[in-house]
Amino acid sequence: MPGKTRRNNEASKTLEPEELKRAAHSFIVSRGRTGKYVSQLVMNFRKVMEPFTASQLKAKGTTVRDLASVAGPLGVTHLCLFTRSQIATYMKLAKFPRGPTITFRVLDYTLSRDVLHSLKRMVTYSKQFLNGPLLILNNFSGAEQHLQLTATMLQNMFPVLNVHKLKLNTLRRAVLFSYNASEGTIDFRHYTVKVVPVGISRGVKKLVTRPAVPNMGRLQDMADFVVKAGYMSESEGEDDPSSHVELAQPVRSRGNMVNARSAIRLIELGPRLTLQVIKAEAGLVGGEVLFHQLVTKTEEEIEATRLRREQREQLKARRRAEQQHNVERKQALKEELKQRAMDGMKRAMAAAAATNSGSSDSEGEPEEDAAASDAEGGQGDDPAAGPAAETSKPSTGGGSEGSGTEEGDDEGEEDDDDDAEWYRKEVGQEPDEEFRSLASGSGSGGASRSVTKRYTKKRPGPGETPRGAKRGRREEDKTSAAERWKPRNKRGRPISGTKVRRKQTAAAGRR
Template sequence: AKQNAEYEREDLKKAPHTFVIARGKVGNNVGQLVKDMRRVMEPFTASNLKVRKKNVLKDFVAVAGPLGVTHLVIFTKTDKGVNMKFSRLPRGPTLSFKVDSYALCKDVLSTLKRQQTYASQFQHSPLLVLNNLAREGMHFKLMSTMFQNMFPSINIHRLKLNTIKRCVLFTYDPDTNMVDFRHYNIKVVPIGMSRGVKKLLQSKVPNLKKYEDVSEYILGGGNLSESEAEPDGDQNEVDLPQQVAGRGNEASQKSAIRLTEIGPRLRLQLVKIEEGLCEGDVIFHQFVTKSAKEIEELKERREEKKMIKAQRKAEQDANIKKKEQLKEENKQRSLAGIKRKQKDNTAVNEENPEDSSDDDTKYYRQEVGEEPD
């Protein structure tokens, strides 16, 4: 048990952590979307992170290292729409997406007849599923790698099924060139039982006052409507290797896995991939294609800007050093002058002790009006 506890603590340290923030004026809806995305990334995120207007990107990079934060998700809003960026800290790369459409958690949950939300859902990270992203192209590999590294890896030998409560799905649609993001709750229910028996196994006892015997309730289908019946099939039936929370979910027994969407919902279009953290060479661009000559010219221009910036910084450092040196020299000259003046005053007093005494006597006579003793 002690070894398992140490292993879990080590896993927590190694797990990827994420900041989800908004930059600039984004409005209430995008602000709520930021909160919903933080909910998705729990528990390895700063759920109550406060972002001030004066905060810049360097502030988050500075605190990311000590806190073990590995990724940054940024929402921005312009006149043309909402944008979303996924960045690897501290040096990139950065994937920039255009948010074609989105739905908040409250909007998704409002469409459900039976909502599947509870606090313990977010005590463990979600399971990641990538669909149709294993395609040719460097940008697909970068997308897959970025999404995979944002969530903790799974050790199938130590995995506890009771910790898998949620699922995050990224699906690429080749017809629209969009990536769909979905967030689901995972529920495991036993199969091979009638609807009435399933109803009896629930934690809430059904109302049986209309029946003379419990067999009438079971044979009658548990008084369930057709809309409450969820069809199971080979596509979602599994043999459980472990006992899972829930009545009837025993090890080595068949159970059905059911997914219920809990939001948020996003439809994303990849725009560009930058080599650095929101800057640097553009590795991929969806709409702009440059020739080798143009790329080389841009690279030279960028290098020239870096050289000018480094030169300015060196000049500023030299000026600061020069000012500090002058300040220190002035300080030393002032101290030397003070010491010299004190030394001169001491020498004068030693040479003319009587004058000093006469001055004191005269002062006493003027102030007191009497002769000193």
């Protein structure tokens, strides 16, 4: 079985019929703090407007402008807005995208759950909300402008029914708006349509309309159940003959047949509303006031209000144009600065590339010159000149023997004098020729001077301290002054503080 997301995606790919796209769709929302009962009323009214409304719409935090911006792409044509004040509850009906708007005061309302609980037998099923309701307008034939505007608005809110293509099985609900001229109010009712057969006895109707077999335990014969008089129900006796019709199409209900007489019954679903028209405006939740139930103005006041509104609209349009001009100017300036920055970056990269190429060329020239000179030296007339030159180069190591330089000769002589002087002090005799030859590195053993001095112990010079003396002094410095001046016994071991105090106490007692 496919997942929920896959089913939703497949359902979204299916195209709606053109007649459903052209049908009126609506947003039903609330604004402000309305309370839980008004919130339930909003949900009930969404149920009335199904399936052409957003029944699961989450409109918290959105504005009318936000709803108007998405109404066009979604094909939504009307807005029903519920609000609540300290005086009363209000309902506004508006047409997207430019109005008009009609404001109703909700004088009284009853939720659907209360209506259904008041019925003896509830008739509710899910399939009755698959199609739009049938709209019924009663007593909207007055000449008042606001009344005609209200009737037009209500007619456009519900889907248009084509009589020639209409199927009776799709008529499951009905919506009634009845205008009371004496009180100036509009009563709203919501019904489900039920079709029952007429002209048959109550017993036969039970057998036909009910799936279960009725209880006939008290009857002696089957004929008593069928033909017994006085079995007519109270509701059947109260049926208006004008509600009896002949069915032109088959209806999905028990006992109803084509070209047979049946009775149409309306069972209320709720909610109930008692409305009063308060104000009519030309715009979307605003604009010029076309009608107001509580405020009356003269022609001069109406003209002054119109002029103020026009001035306000002109000022708003001018400010909007200035803002748009500023946005375009800032965008152009931003693009110019961006282009200038890009040009500067390109120039900097080109300069850096030129600098790098110049430095690489200057470094490559000495190498080429050296290579050329080496090649010329190696290709001379004397073939032995190259190896001889290599062997005649002096070594770069410091202190190596046979350097051939003046500095090397001076250092060698000084070292020889030092060795001879050391031999005289230690031995008390003049050094012999063998010692001199070993010190100078020219003896028969062939050992170099550097190797000889490598294993020779360094002698402390004048004013220097021997290594052992420094180490002993460092270890002696580690001993703190407290350790050095601590009281000691005859053996030279330090005495603890307790023993010292005992001795001091004993000496004071002897005194």
